[in-house]
Every structure is written in structure tokens, then in C-alpha cells.
Amino acid sequence: MIVHAVGHIQGGRWFFEVRDSYLLGDLMRFAVEEFISRTMELSSSLTNRPFPVLELHVTYPAPADLTPYMRRFNCPLYFSQPKNIVVFDINRLQDPISLANEEVFKLCERQCQLLVSQKEDRDLLSNRIRNYLVKNPGKFPSLEDMAERLNMGSRTLRRWLVRENVTYQQILDDTRRELAIQYLQYTSLTPKEIGFILGYSSVSNFRRAFKSWTSKKLTDFRDNDSDSDDSDEE
Incomplete structure (x- = not known):
């Protein structure tokens, strides 16, 4: 992923600011869309439940056709904003993971820690x-x-x-x-x-x-x- 996301919780909502890690300029809109889509898909695949976006604030101007945005995100959209902010429902974090297994979880956690460490080194x-x-x-x-x-x-x-x-x-x-x-x-x-x-x-x-x-x-x-x-x- 070529963007960096910073999150915080406020009023029962989960706010993610999506920041540009590599000065993408006009390409930033595609990175934002990819990040949000992957987050939604991964969360849904883990829980077998929808993981909706409640609000979407982006720094770039609105496209001529909003239909793909509405079809994909189905939430209030705010363009030309100071920051790229995506808002999720914090309650979705309580959804149980399907087919959860403690031993598999520990194995995956160790692998994720290794991958994160390697990625941080590569991204420097x-x-x-x-x-x-x-x-x-x-x-x-x-x-x-x-x-x-x-x-x-x-x-x-x-x-x-x-x-x-x-x-x-x-x-x-x-x-x-x-x-x-x-x-x-x-x-x-x-x-x-x-x-x-x-x-x-x-x-x-x-x-x-x-x-x-x-x-x-x-x-x-x-x-x-x-x-x-x-x-x-x-």
C-alpha cells in the first residue's frame, strides 16, 4: 500500500485519515479508493458481514459522474476537503471472525508482524x-x-x-x-x-x-x- 492511514475513534465512529506516503499528486484519488475498497473487502471476508462506509471526505474534486462512487461506497460524499477521511462504524469491530481458530490466529499474527517489519524496511x-x-x-x-x-x-x-x-x-x-x-x-x-x-x-x-x-x-x-x-x- 502506497498510502498511510491514521485512525481515531470519536462518538462511536472510526475515523481514518488517508495520507499520501509518496507524493502521488493526481494519482492520490486512486490510492484512496483502493485503500477503502480493500478495507471493506477484507473486513467483509473475515466476518461474512457488510463493512460499510458511513462518510467519505476526499481532497480531490468531484468527478463528472458520481454513479460509480455511490454504487461502491453508498454513503454521503464530500469532495475538495482539507483531508482524506473515511468514517467506519466502530461497532463493526465487534463482529466475530468466521472460522476463527486460536492457533491459526497466533500463526498469522507472527507472520503479519514479520511482513510489517519487512515492509517498513523496504518503505524507508x-x-x-x-x-x-x-x-x-x-x-x-x-x-x-x-x-x-x-x-x-x-x-x-x-x-x-x-x-x-x-x-x-x-x-x-x-x-x-x-x-x-x-x-x-x-x-x-x-x-x-x-x-x-x-x-x-x-x-x-x-x-x-x-x-x-x-x-x-x-x-x-x-x-x-x-x-x-x-x-x-x-
């Missing part, structure tokens, strides 16, 4: 950036270029990374460090070649960076590293 913007850097060796774009690749502004990218308690430079350094160690341990590339792949104009700059990352020398990771590499000039 910092991980998406790391994956790009690893899959494109030799390419270490600036923050502005990376933001363009992610279809967002550089300020937006910085703001998202602040939420994940990391900077773009830290991601670059961490990725370069891990790649450098892998190259040193599992390839025959020279330090000069590795430094060039990682975006350094000279092996001396690469050595200094590696020392700042690991507090170790290149020779600590490669026993046959030649001292002659130390003499490479910029």
Missing part, C-alpha cells in the same frame, strides 16, 4: 536510495540529482531523510564504505581502481575517506595490498 526512503547506489556502481549522484530520480524536490528529499534520522551524505558514505570493503575482500581490483569506482579522483583521497569510515587502513582488509599504491598522486 534511505533504503531505496541505498538500493539504487548498490545497483548502479560508479554512480553517486548529488542530492539534487537523486531527488530528480525520485520525482521529488531536493527540499522534500531532505525532509523525508530527516524523519529517518539520516542525511544524504551519510547514506553515500555508508554505501561507499560497504562497497569498498566488498571490493577489497572479494575482488582483485587495486585500491586506485576501487577509489575511481567509488567516485574519488585519487587513491590518496580514497584512503583518507576509508580511514575516516573504518579507522583502519586498506591493508587491514587486503593482505596483499602493495605499499606502492600509497604513492599514487592526485
Whole structure:
């Protein structure tokens, strides 16, 4: 799911605010509709009872034809609102689950916890950036270029990374460090070649960076590293 839902209970009703996780823009309407439809279908399949929407408030304007909305949601509709809010009947949460089994429930709960943990890791913007850097060796774009690749502004990218308690430079350094160690341990590339792949104009700059990352020398990771590499000039 590419949206994030935040819920609260008030006056016997269950309010869900559907937030945009990936700056979808005009595509947000489809994400909202998908989220609500899936929620209704999943709940109905678990209880074999209807799971109706009581009200629907959305940020986008009303379509020319409201018939599909009324047929699908059959509730009061409010368009061009400040937030995307869907209202459910809190009493529906008391409906028993059909064919409930305690052992099966425990198994499913453990599996769901694992899936949620994996999804949270995948959804981190910092991980998406790391994956790009690893899959494109030799390419270490600036923050502005990376933001363009992610279809967002550089300020937006910085703001998202602040939420994940990391900077773009830290991601670059961490990725370069891990790649450098892998190259040193599992390839025959020279330090000069590795430094060039990682975006350094000279092996001396690469050595200094590696020392700042690991507090170790290149020779600590490669026993046959030649001292002659130390003499490479910029």
C-alpha cells in the first residue's frame, strides 16, 4: 500500500485519515479508493458481514459522474476537503471472525508482524536510495540529482531523510564504505581502481575517506595490498 492511514475513534465512529506516503499528486484519488475498497473487502471476508462506509471526505474534486462512487461506497460524499477521511462504524469491530481458530490466529499474527517489519524496511526512503547506489556502481549522484530520480524536490528529499534520522551524505558514505570493503575482500581490483569506482579522483583521497569510515587502513582488509599504491598522486 502506497498510502498511510491514521485512525481515531470519536462518538462511536472510526475515523481514518488517508495520507499520501509518496507524493502521488493526481494519482492520490486512486490510492484512496483502493485503500477503502480493500478495507471493506477484507473486513467483509473475515466476518461474512457488510463493512460499510458511513462518510467519505476526499481532497480531490468531484468527478463528472458520481454513479460509480455511490454504487461502491453508498454513503454521503464530500469532495475538495482539507483531508482524506473515511468514517467506519466502530461497532463493526465487534463482529466475530468466521472460522476463527486460536492457533491459526497466533500463526498469522507472527507472520503479519514479520511482513510489517519487512515492509517498513523496504518503505524507508534511505533504503531505496541505498538500493539504487548498490545497483548502479560508479554512480553517486548529488542530492539534487537523486531527488530528480525520485520525482521529488531536493527540499522534500531532505525532509523525508530527516524523519529517518539520516542525511544524504551519510547514506553515500555508508554505501561507499560497504562497497569498498566488498571490493577489497572479494575482488582483485587495486585500491586506485576501487577509489575511481567509488567516485574519488585519487587513491590518496580514497584512503583518507576509508580511514575516516573504518579507522583502519586498506591493508587491514587486503593482505596483499602493495605499499606502492600509497604513492599514487592526485
